[in-house]
Ligand SMILES: Nc1ncnc2c1ncn2[C@@H]1O[C@H](COP(=O)(O)OP(=O)(O)OP(=O)(O)O)[C@@H](O)[C@H]1O
Ligand SMILES: Nc1ncnc2c1ncn2[C@@H]1O[C@H](COP(=O)(O)OP(=O)(O)OP(=O)(O)O)[C@@H](O)[C@H]1O
Ligand SMILES: [Mg+2]
């Protein structure tokens with residue numbers, strides 16, 4: 001069985017304060033991602049790439065369908081089961097970093113490891129290793145990332161997302177605000193994750209990056225409901 | 230949404246060992262009226278060890294009433310609250326007064342909306358923290374004072390204020406003192422009513438970090454009422470939205486904030502700049 005397996009997935013938004021309009025944005029979505037594979041979501045802006053990814057993470061509710069991730073159906077699971085899934089099996093690098101202010105970068109990156117009970121020294125060592133690979137100046141490690149530049153924050157976010165070896169990983173534009181050298185580091189991290197057997201679902205506007213790390217592409221535009229106004 | 234009853238949940242439980250503990254707190258249909266007025270109505274949820282539940286809702290929606298019912302400060306008119314005592318779900322209403330007081334001194338902590346309700350205004354800051362420790366049996370003066378100093382430091386109250394009375398503190402400092410007083414005994418469950426209300430943003434951040442550390446390292450559970458959506462997003466695993474005494478929506482915190490289903494939640498989320 002694939003690590004990520006989606007079938008018949010549908011999503012509407014009901015806008016209660018705009019006349020109760022119901023906006024169907026997706027229907028009949030299906031895809032699967034095997035261990036060691038990277039699948040790219042493609043499609044025009046507004047096609048629903050981020051929406052689909054957010055449903056896989058349990059951040060958006062699905063109207064219908066099945067979202068199997070490591071044997072858990074995220075579309076049906078209780079909040080508690082989704083929290084457990086996110087803690088040890090499903091990683092997510094979102095487009096923007098969101099952290100508790102004043103927590104040092106090193107702790108932010110080590111946190112997913114501490115959350116699964118990793119030894120503190122080992123977690124911090126892993127965090128240092130990732131931050132140095134991503135060329136984040138050591139002088140910044142003890143500071144909160146809240147005041148960092150967009151590219152610096154993105155690298156902290158990526159380090160955090162790759163700290164724990166999740167069997168399933170979601171990546172929303174991981175290379176967007178990076179210079180070529182750091183972009184290359186991120187693509188290498190993705191290749192390493194694939195080599196250890198991670199199933200990766202990603203959104204990459206960068207076609208070259210896609211060509212380098214992705215095994216398949218899924219055009220989310222194919223799941224846009226015909227009835228959409 | 231099904232709650233922990235799914236087959237996956239069951240098999241996951243098996244994978245992680247059969248001894249998966251039950252919920253710390255089970256709330257079943259709790260209703261409280263003030264005469265004809267509804268305080269809170271038909272509230273049900275489970276809270277598990279290490280989980281933080283956030284409660285948001287407009288003024289008068291029943292948040293404080295609910296928290297007071299959960300923590301044994303008020304008896305609900307209907308429903309019950311089960312608390313895990315030595316692996317035994319125990320109806321908190323059936324406890325004797327002595328048992329309940331013991332629970333409040335050791336396992337539970339309550340951080341009140343108004344710090345004056347949670348502090349002894351006539352006792353020094355150090356005394357406020359030390360008193361709670363003594364309530365759990367601590368007797369060694371030096372150790373009590375050291376623990377008080379440690380906690381004052383954690384909530385960023387300078388050591389040289391230890392002998393001042395809370396009445397000489399600003400509202401934000403009183404709130405921090407109340408938090409120190411409550412957490413010093415290492416409770417399993419903390420109820421907080423707007424704990425970061427009167428605090429400036431940077432102290433608020435420090436407290437959030439402190440609470441998250443306690444949740445992770447000590448398996449602390451908490452029920453937190455706040456109007457601050459940025460705070461709940463960073464702190465709460467799950468979120469309940471209240472309106473008119475009823476829970477109108479509940480789920481994973483980020484899901485409720487990013488994909489709100491109920492009209493009231495949509496209004497709440499859209500009227501805040503960026504949570
Ligand atoms: N929380 C939300 N509430 C209402 N509508 C939403 C919400 N999130 C997304 N949508 C709508 O769903 C559709 C798909 O949006 P989505 O963000 O998934 O597109 P995308 O493919 O990721 O686009 P882009 O490439 O621009 O990031 C859009 O019409 C969008 O307006
Ligand atoms: N002791 C009381 N006697 C009568 N009515 C009360 C009492 N306490 C609360 N109420 C009423 O019960 C309802 C819920 O009040 P509660 O204090 O629980 O609201 P809340 O959500 O905590 O509001 P806030 O955000 O303003 O603190 C309100 O209508 C309130 O007026
Ligand atoms: Mg997008």
Ligand SMILES: [Mg+2]
Pocket residue numbers: 292293294342422
């Ligand atoms: Mg209140």
